[in-house]
Amino acid sequence: MFRLFIVGLVLASTSTCSAQTxxxxxxxSLKSAIDEIAANFAAQTGQxxxxxxxxxxxxALQIEHGAPAxxxxxxxxxxxxxxxxxxxxxxxxxxxxxxxxxFASAVPGPLSLELPDILGRLAGGRLAVPxxxxxxxxxxxxxxxxxxxxLTALTPHLAQQDNARSSLISVLRGEVDLGILYASDVAxxxxxxAVAEIPLKVHDPVxxxxxxxxxxxxxFVDYLTKKQAQAVFMSYGFLPP
Numbered sequence: 001m002f003r004l005f006i007v008g009l010v011l012a013s014t015s016t017c018s019a020q021t022x023x024x025x026x027x028x029s030l031k032s033a034i035d036e037i038a039a040n041f042a043a044q045t046g047q048x049x050x051x052x053x054x055x056x057x058x059x060a061l062q063i064e065h066g067a068p069a070x071x072x073x074x075x076x077x078x079x080x081x082x083x084x085x086x087x088x089x090x091x092x093x094x095x096x097x098x099x100x101x102x103f104a105s106a107v108p109g110p111l112s113l114e115l116p117d118i119l120g121r122l123a124g125g126r127l128a129v130p131x132x133x134x135x136x137x138x139x140x141x142x143x144x145x146x147x148x149x150x151l152t153a154l155t156p157h158l159a160q161q162d163n164a165r166s167s168l169i170s171v172l173r174g175e176v177d178l179g180i181l182y183a184s185d186v187a188x189x190x191x192x193x194a195v196a197e198i199p200l201k202v203h204d205p206v207x208x209x210x211x212x213x214x215x216x217x218x219x220f221v222d223y224l225t226k227k228q229a230q231a232v233f234m235s236y237g238f239l240p241p
Contacts, residue, residue: 027075028163057134070217076136093211095241102194111195126159128179187237
């Protein structure tokens, strides 16, 4: 019921899209980079993409149920594979960037990856993460905590949110004591500090992929793999694909 409700809201909000507009649905954590890349693309081609940002899980459900996307950019492989399985991709997905995870705080100071230290920093407070059941960053975060042996102890402290940007804002505003964020989000947010890096070995690779949903999206997907777009991703703290 909740899933159908969300899909209904999404379709209602996108039903007025013009058939001539290049609609790009992208993971929220990519917003700053994709905004600049789309502006560069528009300057070169004369075609300004219309950008929609949300959690990859929500965007994938929109597209599955007929939302008029031309391009989907996902923060993990799972939701791209989901759309491949339901048969809406026009071509194979392209790897466009990667990322890593960090514990972050509005208060600087190193954090050891030991449970007593993490609980001490929380001091009964909250740890911001996106929804651990569906949102890519939340999935990576839960996998990391599980593999480090911390998930059971930290679950009562989790403040689960809609997407990666929501968690970033909570950390920035000091609404939570810690957050698990993408390193790229911390890189663009003065006042948010990476206090510990989460080892790459404890979670699946954070891989961003793009694919065209309509034939019109192929040019933009190809542009995301080119040198100019790749330089923009790197300038916002993303890693090579």
